[in-house]
Amino acid sequence: METIDTLDRKILTVLQRSADMPLEAIGDQVGLSRNAVWRRIKALEATGIIRARRAELDAGKLGLGLMVFMQIRTHSHDPDWQGTFAKATQTIPGILNVYRMTGDLDYLIRARVADMADYDRLYQQLIKRVPLSDVAASFVMEEIKDDPVLPL
Amino acid sequence: METIDTLDRKILTVLQRSADMPLEAIGDQVGLSRNAVWRRIKALEATGIIRARRAELDAGKLGLGLMVFMQIRTHSHDPDWQGTFAKATQTIPGILNVYRMTGDLDYLIRARVADMADYDRLYQQLIKRVPLSDVAASFVMEEIKDDPVLPL
DNA sequence: TGTGAAACTGACATCGC
DNA sequence: GCGATGTCAGTTTCACA
Numbered sequence: 070m071e072t073i074d075t076l077d078r079k080i081l082t083v084l085q086r087s088a089d090m091p092l093e094a095i096g097d098q099v100g101l102s103r104n105a106v107w108r109r110i111k112a113l114e115a116t117g118i119i120r121a122r123r124a125e126l127d128a129g130k131l132g133l134g135l136m137v138f139m140q141i142r143t144h145s146h147d148p149d150w151q152g153t154f155a156k157a158t159q160t161i162p163g164i165l166n167v168y169r170m171t172g173d174l175d176y177l178i179r180a181r182v183a184d185m186a187d188y189d190r191l192y193q194q195l196i197k198r199v200p201l202s203d204v205a206a207s208f209v210m211e212e213i214k215d216d217p218v219l220p221l
Numbered sequence: 222m223e224t225i226d227t228l229d230r231k232i233l234t235v236l237q238r239s240a241d242m243p244l245e246a247i248g249d250q251v252g253l254s255r256n257a258v259w260r261r262i263k264a265l266e267a268t269g270i271i272r273a274r275r276a277e278l279d280a281g282k283l284g285l286g287l288m289v290f291m292q293i294r295t296h297s298h299d300p301d302w303q304g305t306f307a308k309a310t311q312t313i314p315g316i317l318n319v320y321r322m323t324g325d326l327d328y329l330i331r332a333r334v335a336d337m338a339d340y341d342r343l344y345q346q347l348i349k350r351v352p353l354s355d356v357a358a359s360f361v362m363e364e365i366k367d368d369p370v371l372p373l
Numbered sequence: 374t375g376t377g378a379a380a381c382t383g384a385c386a387t388c389g390c
Numbered sequence: 391g392c393g394a395t396g397t398c399a400g401t402t403t404c405a406c407a
Contacts, residue, residue, distance in 0.1 A: 071282060073283065081276070081278060081283075084275070084276035085275055085276055085278060086273070086275065087273055087274065087275065088240065088241075088274045088275050088276040089240075089273075089274040091400075091401065091402095092401075092402075093400095093401085101374090102374070102375055102376085103375095103401085103402090104374075104375065104376080104403090104404095105374060105375075107402075107403075108374090116282070117279055117282060118278060118279050118282050118283065119276050119277070119278060119279075120276075120277045120278060120279050121238070121239055121241075121276075121277045122239060122240045122241040122274060122275070122276050122277070123236070123237055123238065123239065123240050123274070123275060123277055123369065124233070124236035124237055124240040124271050124272075124273070124274050125271075125272045125273045125274070125275055126233060126237060126270060126271060126272060126371055127269055127270050127271075127272050128371055130223060130268070130269060130270050131225065131233075131270065131371060131373065133371055133372075136320070138322075138329065151365075154365075155365050155366070158365065158366050159365075159366055159368075162372030163371075163372050164366060164368075165366075165367075165368060165369060166364070166366055166367055166368075167364075167365040167366035168288070168361045168362075168363065168364055168365065169361070169362045169363040169365060170290075170359045170360065170361060170362060171359055171360040171361075171362055172359065175359070176365075177290065177359070177361075181371060207322045207323055207324065207327070207329070208322065208323040209320045209321070209322060209323075209329075210320075210321045210322060210323055211320065211321040212318070212319075212320055213303075213306075213307050213310065213311075213319040213320065213321060213328075214307070214310050214311055214316060214317075214318055214319035215317075215318055216311075216316075216317060216318075217275065217277075217317060219278055219280055219283060219285055219315075219333060220285075220314035220315050221283065243381090243382065243383090244382075244383075245382090253392080253393090254392075254393050254394075255382095255383095256385095256392085256393070256394080256395095257391090257392055257393070259383075259384075259385085260391095260392090263384090
């Protein structure tokens with residue numbers, strides 16, 4: 070973690086919300102010239118603080134209206150179980166995040182699917198590739214907040 | 222949900238990964254002229270399938286290395302409890318997502334914080350504004366997969 | 374850091390396919 | 391629909407003061 074000054078913070082806050090803003094507009098918001106902004110952004114990209122610029126899509130309009138969390142418990146202490154699990158989840162489309170959580174062996178998967186049938190397809194795909202003893206799925210009924218902006 | 226053809230899917234797949242690519246480079250990847258790509262992107266923005274372009278930041282390098290899931294159960298059937306809850310979570314920085322889940326009244330919060338002390342600050346902020354009977358927190362030890370790209 | 378000028382890219386319009 | 395071409399404004403990029 071590097072040190073970031075106030076102006077960089079301001080720039081990052083803007084870029085998190087909309088990365089398609091002209092340098093001059095950003096400069097106006099943070100009180101810097103277009104060029105100063107450009108240099109700072111370049112530096113932030115070089116240090117890896119800015120990872121990428123991505124288009125955020127509407128999952129619902131693309132037919133992926135169902136979000137599901139899968140909570141996985143395993144009693145396997147097999148050293149390469151996690152490797153298999155990681156590789157499987159990495160390659161299955163629709164799986165967005167996989168986390169190893171606190172509490173011994175406990176994994177959380179966040180995935181987007183079209184519907185229940187699609188979820189079952191994903192589930193079958195997963196258990197075909199990894200031995201899973203305990204899987205519980207919870208479905209998202211409503212997204213009350215969805216704001217990827219980190220507080221700076 | 223509108224119908225999307227194969228070329229639009231290809232364009233969206235590219236844009237999900239990197240939205241800072243010149244139109245010509247995208248055209249090369251999908252087999253279209255810069256102009257055709259431009260027309261399609263405009264249409265995808267107009268229909269709202271492309272929501273925004275955002276810079277993705279490295280949370281760890283910004284001192285927000287701890288991700289936490291808070292699972293909330295409430296027995297309150299108060300009609301405006303959810304309103305209070307929604308408003309509170311909406312305004313507390315660090316809270317990225319709030320979901321209402323299947324299973325009667327069950328909410329899931331995903332948040333990024335600096336450390337345990339910071340989590341406690343967020344927790345205190347939340348319970349000060351909303352009556353919560355049951356809150357369980359799970360912390361992310363390892364991000365095994367983090368890929369926001371939707372399968373198209 | 375700011376300024377300026379060059380190079381590039383985006384944002385269209387037009388035409389023919 | 392698409393591609394090719396052209397034009398123009400806006401933007402990025404990089405010299406240098």
